[in-house]
Amino acid sequence: MHAWEQIQQTIDYIEDHLSEDINIETLARTACLSPFYYQHLFSRLVRKPVAEYIKLRRMAKTADSLLQSDKKILDIALDLGFSSHEHFSRTFKNTFGLTPDEYRKNPQTLNRMTKPELLLHYTLVDEGVPLITDGIVLEVNRRVITQPIRYIGLKKDIPLHYIDGLGTESGIDPLAALWQDFHRQKSTMLRLSEYDSEIGVAYSSSKEGCFSYFAGTQSEPGDTPDSFICWELPAGEYIICSFEAESFEALVMDALYKAQHYVYNTWLPKHKLQTDAFCAERYASHSPDTTNMEIWLRNLT
Structure with a gap:
């Protein structure tokens, strides 16, 4: 298996488990690599550190959920692993420049982290x-x-x-x-x-x-x-x-x-x-x- 295929396996794993706690050790085992080398290779191929990539993919999913469902903002946050409304709102604003409530009331086209296909x-x-x-x-x-x-x-x-x-x-x-x-x-x-x-x-x-x-x-x-x-x-x-x-x-x-x-x-x-x-x-x-x-x-x- 090529190195990029090992990293792609973990990208697919992350996508299927965004609502869960994802740790580096699990991802490294999935890729059959040491945690140190896995993080180095992931950053090289994806151009983002693992933790930041996971955060941005979660943000992309929550942006979709805010417009495609009538769930409360807190429920959307909890579904994707955020501990509180405040934590989610702060992360969303730092990522996109506006709060979840502002985005839901006034939808705008957002650039988001796409799932790579290596x-x-x-x-x-x-x-x-x-x-x-x-x-x-x-x-x-x-x-x-x-x-x-x-x-x-x-x-x-x-x-x-x-x-x-x-x-x-x-x-x-x-x-x-x-x-x-x-x-x-x-x-x-x-x-x-x-x-x-x-x-x-x-x-x-x-x-x-x-x-x-x-x-x-x-x-x-x-x-x-x-x-x-x-x-x-x-x-x-x-x-x-x-x-x-x-x-x-x-x-x-x-x-x-x-x-x-x-x-x-x-x-x-x-x-x-x-x-x-x-x-x-x-x-x-x-x-x-x-x-x-x-x-x-x-x-x-």
């Missing part, structure tokens, strides 16, 4: 061959477009640490407000349906310490309304990672991070390919019915 770091598939893992199906192909595709939308500069921490950090999602603003103006100013295809693009920013993010929809050539900007998907050959998840929330909060990590850190390096300095996320739409999307990376090799 085989995505080490498993290589050929083009056109689906890879299935934990409810996610992804596939890598190539496609050539001969003409640029024009989009119209809104742009926002985001601190770089949100890219570095995607999937491992927790807090209010900084892109949610941009998408909400775009969708509001898309229906009123552009008079387009929520079901029109959309794109989200991360690229370099002129603002130090930031990247730019564009949220838009495909558009024919013409005038650009005030407050909107245009962005073009250049012609060329693209590496396209398409993927599916069980729901739109799982698609954008979990599968997107895992697909990006797989294509950037596993697939491209092992194929010795270089891509342009932007990452385009193409959606059929942001409708709750949407369960698939694509990452487009322009091949420069």
Whole structure:
């Protein structure tokens, strides 16, 4: 068994026992490692110490429970091993920047610690061959477009640490407000349906310490309304990672991070390919019915 498989066993164990007291000795035995080496290897592969990872996964679960059930906040806290309402509220606010009561009254999109699938770091598939893992199906192909595709939308500069921490950090999602603003103006100013295809693009920013993010929809050539900007998907050959998840929330909060990590850190390096300095996320739409999307990376090799 590979070392990553041993750590994955403990990740799966943690997920099944979040409501219980989980100790390092049990996890180390599950991985057939000493407690010292287990903690070292876990931190190296997951990029979080074991205790912090468990806390953040519990926080992710409680965030779901606060909106998906009408249980009292104390009961939700006790279900996931917190000793008191005060302890839970303090931990929740330190993690996400608002209290459980504030979140329940005014729900916001939250970044959360996702459950890692370590085989995505080490498993290589050929083009056109689906890879299935934990409810996610992804596939890598190539496609050539001969003409640029024009989009119209809104742009926002985001601190770089949100890219570095995607999937491992927790807090209010900084892109949610941009998408909400775009969708509001898309229906009123552009008079387009929520079901029109959309794109989200991360690229370099002129603002130090930031990247730019564009949220838009495909558009024919013409005038650009005030407050909107245009962005073009250049012609060329693209590496396209398409993927599916069980729901739109799982698609954008979990599968997107895992697909990006797989294509950037596993697939491209092992194929010795270089891509342009932007990452385009193409959606059929942001409708709750949407369960698939694509990452487009322009091949420069």
